[in-house]
Amino acid sequence: MxxxxxxxxxxxxxxxxxxxLHALSDPVRAAIYAELAVSSGATxxxxxxxxxxxxxxxxxxxxxxxxxxxxxxxxxxHGVEMRNTTRCEEVNQRFPGLVVTIMxxxxxxxxxxxxxxxxxxxxxxxxxx
Amino acid sequence: MxxxxxxxxxxxxxxxxxxxLHALSDPVRAAIYAELAVSSGATxxxxxxxxxxxxxxxxxxxxxxxxxxxxxxxxxxHGVEMRNTTRCEEVNQRFPGLVVTIMxxxxxxxxxxxxxxxxxxxxxxxxxx
DNA sequence: TCCAGTAGTTCGTAACTTATGAACTATGGA
DNA sequence: TCCATAGTTCATAAGTTACGAACTACTGGA
Numbered sequence: 001m002x003x004x005x006x007x008x009x010x011x012x013x014x015x016x017x018x019x020x021l022h023a024l025s026d027p028v029r030a031a032i033y034a035e036l037a038v039s040s041g042a043t044x045x046x047x048x049x050x051x052x053x054x055x056x057x058x059x060x061x062x063x064x065x066x067x068x069x070x071x072x073x074x075x076x077x078h079g080v081e082m083r084n085t086t087r088c089e090e091v092n093q094r095f096p097g098l099v100v101t102i103m104x105x106x107x108x109x110x111x112x113x114x115x116x117x118x119x120x121x122x123x124x125x126x127x128x129x
Numbered sequence: 130m131x132x133x134x135x136x137x138x139x140x141x142x143x144x145x146x147x148x149x150l151h152a153l154s155d156p157v158r159a160a161i162y163a164e165l166a167v168s169s170g171a172t173x174x175x176x177x178x179x180x181x182x183x184x185x186x187x188x189x190x191x192x193x194x195x196x197x198x199x200x201x202x203x204x205x206x207h208g209v210e211m212r213n214t215t216r217c218e219e220v221n222q223r224f225p226g227l228v229v230t231i232m233x234x235x236x237x238x239x240x241x242x243x244x245x246x247x248x249x250x251x252x253x254x255x256x257x258x
Numbered sequence: 259t260c261c262a263g264t265a266g267t268t269c270g271t272a273a274c275t276t277a278t279g280a281a282c283t284a285t286g287g288a
Numbered sequence: 289t290c291c292a293t294a295g296t297t298c299a300t301a302a303g304t305t306a307c308g309a310a311c312t313a314c315t316g317g318a
Contacts, residue, residue, distance in 0.1 A: 004267065004312055017234045021154035025147050044266060056307050061267055080265050080314045095234040097226070105146045105224040133283055133296065173295060185278055190296055209285045209294050 008069050012090045015071030023070035029063050030106045033072060041083045137198050141219045144200030152199035158192050159235045162201060170212040
């Protein structure tokens with residue numbers, strides 16, 4: 001019988017730069033984090049469709065876990081669903097500007113790609129990971 | 130017969146945030162980058178011993194390649210050795226503050242660890258990757 | 259209390275990445 | 289030409305990630 005282990009939220013002193021960079025180096029996770037930053041409390045299934053491709057539920061679940069265990073988000077069960085919020089204040093206190101700057105860079109890049117895509121018709125889908 | 134392929138330096142528009150974060154999410158690569166930032170032109174073998182552990186030459190070579198192909202450094206052959214320099218100006222122009230902030234965070238963390246190590250005698254070597 | 263539905267997790271495994279020793283290339287000097 | 293030095297490539301073992309299938313956990317009826 002499968003057990004459901006408790007969610008792991010590292011305490012802020014245990015959060016590492018390596019961990020944060022690794023977590024946010026994945027475009028799907030960066031997109032999730034970006035969305036959580038504006039719509040706090042969003043659930044896993046709010047993300048089933050991200051950036052023009054369907055992501056399997058199990059994969060998404062792993063991505064949330066990665067963000068959680070890197071210390072970037074906090075997840076709480078509310079009834080049947082899992083509400084997620086960023087830990088941005090804590091993290092920003094520990095590593096000032098880090099996450100904000102990373103997310104800005106991601107945004108800069110997303111804007112560039114959007115522009116490129118409106119110019120050319122179908123420009124060789126940008127390689128993931 | 131083994132061929133030696135030409136070094137790949139992506140043009141600055143092809144440098145991605147994902148790539149940068151991934152490259153700098155490895156502590157060895159972050160240490161190399163940090164060192165290059167202060168001692169420009171350093172060679173691969175200057176790094177054979179980094180942060181208390183010996184790193185094999187082949188592994189180091191791959192790390193330099195990763196940094197190079199992420200667009201973070203430029204490598205040029207000078208005689209028998211390979212001189213490496215950061216591409217920090219270009220990269221900073223493309224993603225303002227990104228690399229600087231990441232390196233600051235790494236430094237903050239390194240300082241913390243150093244402090245912790247001087248307090249306790251041998252405190253369970255911090256897990257890599 | 260049982261059942262169905264919804265939300266998310268875990269497991270197994272296939273696909274991909276990374277680390278490293280051994281063998282190589284490339285260059286310069288004797 | 290031969291040797292030494294610096295770094296690269298290859299093969300492969302070890303580690304990581306993605307994803308379908310099967311599960312847990314919870315809620316709201318009947």
